Amino acid sequence: MSGYAIRLQGLTKDYPTGFWRPRPVRALDGVSLDVAPGEVLGFLGPNGAGKTTTLKLLMQLIYPTAGRAEILGRPAGDVETRRRLGYLPELPYFYDNLTAEELLVYFGRLFGLSGTDARSRAAILLDRVGLGAERRRQLRKYSKGMLQRVGIAQALVNDPEVVFLDEPMSGLDPLWRRDVRELIRSLRQEGRTVFFSSHILSDVEAVCSRVAIMVQGTLVTTGSLADLAFEIRGWELIVSGTDDGIAALGLEGVTTVADGRYVVNLPLDRPPDPLLPELGRHGLRVMSLTPQHESLEEFFMRLVARRQETAS
Numbered sequence: 001m002s003g004y005a006i007r008l009q010g011l012t013k014d015y016p017t018g019f020w021r022p023r024p025v026r027a028l029d030g031v032s033l034d035v036a037p038g039e040v041l042g043f044l045g046p047n048g049a050g051k052t053t054t055l056k057l058l059m060q061l062i063y064p065t066a067g068r069a070e071i072l073g074r075p076a077g078d079v080e081t082r083r084r085l086g087y088l089p090e091l092p093y094f095y096d097n098l099t100a101e102e103l104l105v106y107f108g109r110l111f112g113l114s115g116t117d118a119r120s121r122a123a124i125l126l127d128r129v130g131l132g133a134e135r136r137r138q139l140r141k142y143s144k145g146m147l148q149r150v151g152i153a154q155a156l157v158n159d160p161e162v163v164f165l166d167e168p169m170s171g172l173d174p175l176w177r178r179d180v181r182e183l184i185r186s187l188r189q190e191g192r193t194v195f196f197s198s199h200i201l202s203d204v205e206a207v208c209s210r211v212a213i214m215v216q217g218t219l220v221t222t223g224s225l226a227d228l229a230f231e232i233r234g235w236e237l238i239v240s241g242t243d244d245g246i247a248a249l250g251l252e253g254v255t256t257v258a259d260g261r262y263v264v265n266l267p268l269d270r271p272p273d274p275l276l277p278e279l280g281r282h283g284l285r286v287m288s289l290t291p292q293h294e295s296l297e298e299f300f301m302r303l304v305a306r307r308q309e310t311a312s
């Protein structure tokens with residue numbers, strides 16, 4: 001065992017394009033990445049960044065031009081290892097004349113579960129994704145969001161150690177996006193490794209212990225949300241005192257949140273250090289001082305813009 005749940009080493013994928021004289025186009029360029037057991041990794045990038053290509057390589061649906069991938073210490077594609085994986089593709093397609101229950105029982109049987117165990121597992125998972133009442137409805141009568149939830153259930157049918165989810169929030173309404181976030185958190189608490197791609201950066205920010213950002217087939221940065229170089233956009237200062245005291249400071253961006261408590265939003269060009277001594281002189285007390293960083297979405301867009309400028 002390598003000690004990693006997932007390991008990519010120089011993973012590269014070229015696709016031939018053109019008819020008469022095909023030439024290679026690089027979709028993935030030397031990606032190296034390690035994912036620890038029990039980690040939730042958010043795999044981010046715009047369309048065409050190489051996220052789905054990476055997941056397909058890990059699932060051995062396609063094969064690399066160069067480099068290698070390992071899952072649970074074994075080469076990607078190892079038959080015994082595949083029994084320990086769950087996978088939700090970006091655009092899942094199921095036999096639409098089957099019911100959700102029949103589909104999950106079918107997948108359970110493929111993994112070697114007995115009929116009784118497969119039915120029990122299907123019932124548990126459909127309840128877990130909120131489809132217990134619709135378990136006997138044919139899939140062709142399901143909405144896109146319901147099919148996405150069936151896809152998440154089938155990715156868990158074999159009780160996997162490592163779960164790969166390609167855009168798991170696609171087609172879900174805000175309530176179900178929240179529930180899927182809770183599901184991913186529960187998988188982490190159970191000690192499973194989750195590797196998922198997403199365009200919905202707020203969801204990644206809510207559940208991931210670490211992110212990896214892809215741009216144009218290249219891994220541009222990886223790290224915990226705390227470690228990434230987020231820019232500071234200002235400060236949020238919460239103080240207690242009187243209306244007269246806060247008015248004496250002559251500050252803009254002041255919001256009253258309760259009697260005697262105020263939120264002061266300080267811009268980047270107004271650092272809090274010179275202001276702090278003034279507060280006491282006007283009978284104000286500091287409750288908290290918090291730097292306001294750019295969001296993960298803003299950070300992501302800044303990286304993408306910088307990468308595209310370099311490429312041009």
